[in-house]
Amino acid sequence: MKKLLILGAGMAGTIMANKFSRVLDDRRWHITLVDKDDTHYYQPGFLFIPFGIYTQEDVIKPKNKFFPKDVEVRYSEIQKIYPEKNEVKLENGDILDYDYLIIATGTEIRPDEIEGMTGPLWQKSIFDFYTLEGSTGLAEFLKKWEGGRLVVNIAEMPIKCPVAPLEFVFLADDYFKKRGMRDKVDITLATPLPDAFTKPVAAHKLGDYLEKRNIHLETEFAIGRVDNEEKKIVSWDEREIPFDLLVAIPTNMGTRAIERSGMGNEFNYVPTDPQTLRAKEWENIFVIGDATDLTSSKAGSVAHFEGDILFENFMAVVEGREPEAHFDGHANCFIESGDGKGLLIDxxxxxxxLPGKFPIPGIGPFTLLEETAINHWGKMMFKWIYWNALIKGKELPVQTNMSMKGKKVPEEAEFVGAK
Incomplete structure (x- = not known):
C-alpha cells in the first residue's frame, strides 16, 4: 500500500486531502494528515475583527468538519522531517513513513525577530491582526481608544496576504470616520517597499486612494527596532516614526520544523519548482501554499490555484509520467477599501x-482595479465560498492559470508577458 503524508491541515493541506481522497483507491493508498491543533481558522476574517465586522465565532470551525472520512488525522507538532529516509518524526516521538509527501505547513508571524517588538507594549499598544489573539485584542483596544498616532508597519517581505495592510488602513479610515473621530487619528503606513504595493500600476492606483484618505505613506522603511519607552519604531538607517498605537506585520517565516529539518531557506520556506510545485531537492515531495519559496503572493487564492496544478502533477508522477502542468503564479485578491466598497486585482x-472585468471578459461582474460595491460583496461572500466549497476541494468557476481576456494594458506601462 502506498502512503501519502500531508503536513499541515490549513487551507492548502485540507484542499489536497479532499482532492486526493476522491481519486486514490483506499485499498491501494493510505492518506495521513498531520496538524498541530484541531481548530480551523478563516484567516482572511482576522482583518475584520478589529473593526467589529466579524467576531471570533465567524472565523473558527472544527477542522474535522472538513476532512474526508477515509483520511487518517494525527494532531501533533512536527518535530523533524527526514527526506532521505522518507520519514517524519512527530513531537510525541512517533515516526510516520511515506512514499510521497506534501508540505503545506504555511507561514507564521515572528515578532521575536524584531528587537523590542515583544517588549512591555506587546498586546497592550502594539498588536498584530494576523493571529486571532492579535485581532481580538486590537478590537478591544479600539473600542476604548480616543485617538492619536496609528502606525501600521510591514517589517519585511514576503508576508501572508500582501494587500491586507492596505486593507487595514482603508478600513481604519472608514471606522474612525463612522465614529466621528477621524480628525483625532493620524494614520501612517510604513513599508519596506518603494511604493504602496509591489506592482507599479496597482501601486499607483492604491497610492492615490491613500492620499485621498489622508493616510501617510512612509516608503523604504526597514524596521530595526521598537523603542517601547519612547513609543517609536526605528529603521536600520535611524529614521523614526512615533506611535500611540502600532499595528505590526512582523517578519513572516515558515514553520520551525522546516528549519529543524534543514529543508528551507533563511525564512524557512522550502525551495520549490515555481511551475511543477515539486520540491527542488526531492522528487517525491511537493510543496503548496505559504510553505513554498515562490515569488507568487502568499494568499489563499494562490494555494487554491496551486492545488489544481499540484493535483495534476502528483497524479502524473505516481502514474510514471513527467509532471507537465505549469503554475503561472496566478493570484487574485479582493481589497476592502471601506464605505462598502472594494477593489479586485488579478x-x-x-x-x-491590470484594469478590466473579471471573471467574464467585458461583463464581470467584478471590475479590476476599480472601487465598486460589487467588489466589496465579492469579498464578503468569499467566507461562504471558503467554508462550503474551497477547503472541501470543490471545483470553482475560476480559471487556474491567469487569462488576459478582458484586461486592458495601460499605454504608459510595460509588462512582461502582457499580450
Missing part, C-alpha cells in the same frame, strides 16, 4: 494587476 508571475 495577476501572475509575469503580468501585474
Amino acid at each position: 495577476f501572475n508571475y509575469d503580468t501585474e494587476p
Whole structure:
C-alpha cells in the first residue's frame, strides 16, 4: 500500500486531502494528515475583527468538519522531517513513513525577530491582526481608544496576504470616520517597499486612494527596532516614526520544523519548482501554499490555484509520467477599501494587476482595479465560498492559470508577458 503524508491541515493541506481522497483507491493508498491543533481558522476574517465586522465565532470551525472520512488525522507538532529516509518524526516521538509527501505547513508571524517588538507594549499598544489573539485584542483596544498616532508597519517581505495592510488602513479610515473621530487619528503606513504595493500600476492606483484618505505613506522603511519607552519604531538607517498605537506585520517565516529539518531557506520556506510545485531537492515531495519559496503572493487564492496544478502533477508522477502542468503564479485578491466598497486585482508571475472585468471578459461582474460595491460583496461572500466549497476541494468557476481576456494594458506601462 502506498502512503501519502500531508503536513499541515490549513487551507492548502485540507484542499489536497479532499482532492486526493476522491481519486486514490483506499485499498491501494493510505492518506495521513498531520496538524498541530484541531481548530480551523478563516484567516482572511482576522482583518475584520478589529473593526467589529466579524467576531471570533465567524472565523473558527472544527477542522474535522472538513476532512474526508477515509483520511487518517494525527494532531501533533512536527518535530523533524527526514527526506532521505522518507520519514517524519512527530513531537510525541512517533515516526510516520511515506512514499510521497506534501508540505503545506504555511507561514507564521515572528515578532521575536524584531528587537523590542515583544517588549512591555506587546498586546497592550502594539498588536498584530494576523493571529486571532492579535485581532481580538486590537478590537478591544479600539473600542476604548480616543485617538492619536496609528502606525501600521510591514517589517519585511514576503508576508501572508500582501494587500491586507492596505486593507487595514482603508478600513481604519472608514471606522474612525463612522465614529466621528477621524480628525483625532493620524494614520501612517510604513513599508519596506518603494511604493504602496509591489506592482507599479496597482501601486499607483492604491497610492492615490491613500492620499485621498489622508493616510501617510512612509516608503523604504526597514524596521530595526521598537523603542517601547519612547513609543517609536526605528529603521536600520535611524529614521523614526512615533506611535500611540502600532499595528505590526512582523517578519513572516515558515514553520520551525522546516528549519529543524534543514529543508528551507533563511525564512524557512522550502525551495520549490515555481511551475511543477515539486520540491527542488526531492522528487517525491511537493510543496503548496505559504510553505513554498515562490515569488507568487502568499494568499489563499494562490494555494487554491496551486492545488489544481499540484493535483495534476502528483497524479502524473505516481502514474510514471513527467509532471507537465505549469503554475503561472496566478493570484487574485479582493481589497476592502471601506464605505462598502472594494477593489479586485488579478495577476501572475509575469503580468501585474491590470484594469478590466473579471471573471467574464467585458461583463464581470467584478471590475479590476476599480472601487465598486460589487467588489466589496465579492469579498464578503468569499467566507461562504471558503467554508462550503474551497477547503472541501470543490471545483470553482475560476480559471487556474491567469487569462488576459478582458484586461486592458495601460499605454504608459510595460509588462512582461502582457499580450
